[in-house]
Amino acid sequence: MKTMSPALKGDVITGSAVTVVGLVYYIATFWIQETKNIVTPRTFPAIVGVALILLGVFIVVQAVYRGKKAAEVGPGDGDTASASVDGDGATASASVSSGVVLDAPEDPPSKKVVLQFALFFVYLALLIPVGFLLSTAAFLMTMTSIYARDRWIRNLIFSVLFAVIIYVAFVYGLAVYLPVGILG
Amino acid sequence: MDTLIDLGGGFASALEPVSLAFALLGVLLGTVVGVLPGIGPISAIAILIPVSFGMEPVHGLILLCGIYYGSMYGGSITATLIKTPGEVASAVTAIEGYEMARRGRGKAALATAAIGSFLAGTLAIVGLTFLSPVLVKLANVFGATEYFLLMATALLLASTMSSGSRAKALVSIFIGLAVGLVGLDFQTGLPRQTFGMSLLSDGIDFTIFAMALFAIPEAIRNLALGRGAKDVIQSFGDDTWMTKQDWQRSAMPWARGSVLGFIIGILPGVGPSLASFMSYIMEKRISKRKSEFGKGAIEGVAGPEAANNAGVGGAMIPLFSLGIPGSATTALLLFVFTMYGLQPGPLIFRDESGLIWTIIASMYIGNVALIILNLPLVGVFVKLLKMPKEILFSSILVLVVIGAYAIEFSLFGLMMLGIFGVIGYLMEKGGIPLAPSILALVLVPLLEDNFRRMLQISGGSFMPLLTRPVSLSIILLMVAGIIAPIIFRWWVRRRQLLADVSVG
Numbered sequence: 001m002k003t004m005s006p007a008l009k010g011d012v013i014t015g016s017a018v019t020v021v022g023l024v025y026y027i028a029t030f031w032i033q034e035t036k037n038i039v040t041p042r043t044f045p046a047i048v049g050v051a052l053i054l055l056g057v058f059i060v061v062q063a064v065y066r067g068k069k070a071a072e073v074g075p076g077d078g079d080t081a082s083a084s085v086d087g088d089g090a091t092a093s094a095s096v097s098s099g100v101v102l103d104a105p106e107d108p109p110s111k112k113v114v115l116q117f118a119l120f121f122v123y124l125a126l127l128i129p130v131g132f133l134l135s136t137a138a139f140l141m142t143m144t145s146i147y148a149r150d151r152w153i154r155n156l157i158f159s160v161l162f163a164v165i166i167y168v169a170f171v172y173g174l175a176v177y178l179p180v181g182i183l184g
Numbered sequence: 185m186d187t188l189i190d191l192g193g194g195f196a197s198a199l200e201p202v203s204l205a206f207a208l209l210g211v212l213l214g215t216v217v218g219v220l221p222g223i224g225p226i227s228a229i230a231i232l233i234p235v236s237f238g239m240e241p242v243h244g245l246i247l248l249c250g251i252y253y254g255s256m257y258g259g260s261i262t263a264t265l266i267k268t269p270g271e272v273a274s275a276v277t278a279i280e281g282y283e284m285a286r287r288g289r290g291k292a293a294l295a296t297a298a299i300g301s302f303l304a305g306t307l308a309i310v311g312l313t314f315l316s317p318v319l320v321k322l323a324n325v326f327g328a329t330e331y332f333l334l335m336a337t338a339l340l341l342a343s344t345m346s347s348g349s350r351a352k353a354l355v356s357i358f359i360g361l362a363v364g365l366v367g368l369d370f371q372t373g374l375p376r377q378t379f380g381m382s383l384l385s386d387g388i389d390f391t392i393f394a395m396a397l398f399a400i401p402e403a404i405r406n407l408a409l410g411r412g413a414k415d416v417i418q419s420f421g422d423d424t425w426m427t428k429q430d431w432q433r434s435a436m437p438w439a440r441g442s443v444l445g446f447i448i449g450i451l452p453g454v455g456p457s458l459a460s461f462m463s464y465i466m467e468k469r470i471s472k473r474k475s476e477f478g479k480g481a482i483e484g485v486a487g488p489e490a491a492n493n494a495g496v497g498g499a500m501i502p503l504f505s506l507g508i509p510g511s512a513t514t515a516l517l518l519f520v521f522t523m524y525g526l527q528p529g530p531l532i533f534r535d536e537s538g539l540i541w542t543i544i545a546s547m548y549i550g551n552v553a554l555i556i557l558n559l560p561l562v563g564v565f566v567k568l569l570k571m572p573k574e575i576l577f578s579s580i581l582v583l584v585v586i587g588a589y590a591i592e593f594s595l596f597g598l599m600m601l602g603i604f605g606v607i608g609y610l611m612e613k614g615g616i617p618l619a620p621s622i623l624a625l626v627l628v629p630l631l632e633d634n635f636r637r638m639l640q641i642s643g644g645s646f647m648p649l650l651t652r653p654v655s656l657s658i659i660l661l662m663v664a665g666i667i668a669p670i671i672f673r674w675w676v677r678r679r680q681l682l683a684d685v686s687v688g
Contacts, residue, residue: 014614038644039636041369048361108408116404124598147574176590
């Protein structure tokens with residue numbers, strides 16, 4: 001495992017996660033009431049659960065096997081060996097059936113991703129109690145200011161204007177009534 | 185002949201001012217959203233579905249079809265000028281188109297893409313017009329067995345033909361199936377996979393799932409990346425649009441791309457992305473100017489862009505006549521049909537023939553609108569590329585939140601959006617493609633229903649799969665469809681194309 005490339009390590013994690021999801025999903029099918037039909041309500045969910053478990057295990061085994069093979073070839077060649085197997089598995093870049101290799105998108109730092117998601121969830125939680133206008137303006141201001149702190153005046157104007165315009169467009173134009181919250 | 189009369193009727197209502205306005209609006213809106221970096225046709229439609237709530241079905245569908253076309257073209261602008269393809273289909277344009285733009289030939293690249301898209305798109309709609317009624321007749325002999333098989337084929341092909349790992353594409357499909365099975369079983373009314381939460385018994389809303397998967401991970405990723413190196417926007421040059429030589433070099437790739445794209449598009453489960461890749465490889469192989477590929481060969485833009493758009497028309501055929509979507513994007517359109525209480529398939533041509541022919545006619549109009557509006561307006565669209573990322577992606581987050589709110593009007597719906605956004609992000613991080621799961625989610629009720637009916641009719645035996653002639657032919661085609669790409673790959677590798685096509 002020590003010589004495993006990051007891509008293969010990622011596959012071990014992905015495969016394990018898929019297996020766990022499949023397992024939970026399969027266990028949940030035990031609560032479905034059985035009927036006397038040929039195909040019971042449980043049949044499909046059970047198939048899906050088992051398939052996820054098998055696929056997860058397959059991805060892990062494949063990664064471990066490739067890692068071993070790469071280790072035999074020599075530690076330096078590990079990455080290239082796995083990447084040239086027509087993208088089947090371990091490459092970070094998307095290579096499509098016949099070898100047109102595309103640049104992989106950049107990966108942002110995990111800490112920042114967690115922060116962004118956390119802020120998004122705060123916005124989701126506040127939307128209804130606080131109301132669309134205030135929560136949206138605050139959310140936009142926060143997101144844009146984390147990104148570009150120096151342009152706070154532009155961010156403020158954008159946040160307020162965008163919230164107001166969207167509110168008017170949806171409520172008066174499309175008759176989608178957005179929450180008014182504490183302003184109502 | 186009947187077809188022409190139906191189509192004529194369709195044109196009569198598609199040319200009414202309101203319908204015409206929605207077709208133009210759709211194309212324009214689609215282009216604008218498609219130009220935004222990182223947003224492809226799937227995300228564009230997913231984000232804009234809520235706009236069509238409460239519209240007349242025919243207007244909503246005309247609008248969304250226009251958005252589909254527009255966003256494909258918008259995506260090729262982005263690919264050409266900043267090398268950021270919105271989705272896999274325009275990824276090859278990002279190779280040759282960007283190189284052309286770097287050499288000051290951006291205008292020619294955009295023109296060949298637009299004209300090729302128009303020609304191929306129109307040809308594909310002609311195909312759609314005349315093939316759909318034939319397929320509808322054929323579909324009359326289809327029973328539960330055949331429908332089950334076709335849907336299973338679609339899912340299988342979607343996993344074998346997508347990019348990257350096949351095991352992971354299958355994972356994506358099973359995730360879609362898993363999500364689709366949550367809620368009350370429609371046959372027995374028993375709750376399934378609800379984990380005891382009564383709120384889950386209505387199932388997970390398709391639009392929320394689609395928006396969460398296709399908008400949130402991309403937005404969060406870009407916002408979290410922060411201000412990095414700025415995208416270099418190539419000017420599209422003040423050079424002439426296309427020289428005589430450009431026309432000559434584009435003509436054959438357009439034609440080949442159209443045919444290839446159309447055929448691939450019809451296959452269930454295979455979207456236009458494969459069509460554009462195959463066209464690229466084909467053009468490179470038969471070109472006399474192989475050395476120009478990777479350095480801005482116009483054939484490498486003309487062919488794939490034509491194939492891409494022909495694929496869109498081709499994919500509409502199984503959607504309209506059988507009710508089986510061929511790709512994630514057409515799955516979204518299928519969802520919109522069902523949202524309006526319409527079920528595409530043989531019956532829609534009988535019961536809602538006016539509606540379906542109006543939509544088909546509006547596609548011809550949309551294609552014309554695309555080329556009339558977009559070539560002159562390209563300068564305006566290019567300005568959109570300069571939109572600051574933080575503003576673009578935070579606005580998108582707000583828009584999907586509104587969409588989710590407009591569906592459920594509850595905190596529960598909003599939380600679902602957030603949770604599936606996280607799941608989508610983790611899937612992308614793990615290399616699991618997102619598109620197949622959308623297809624699976626749309627297909628799961630039909631798949632299960634037909635599977636049950638098949639076994640009920642046969643009393644639990646799987647033999648009808650092999651004894652019914654239509655079903656047997658589908659199985660044979662399916663086996664061929666799975667073996668053919670394997671042989672194709674082997675053949676490509678044998679020719680050692682792999683080495684010299686690699687651009688990364």
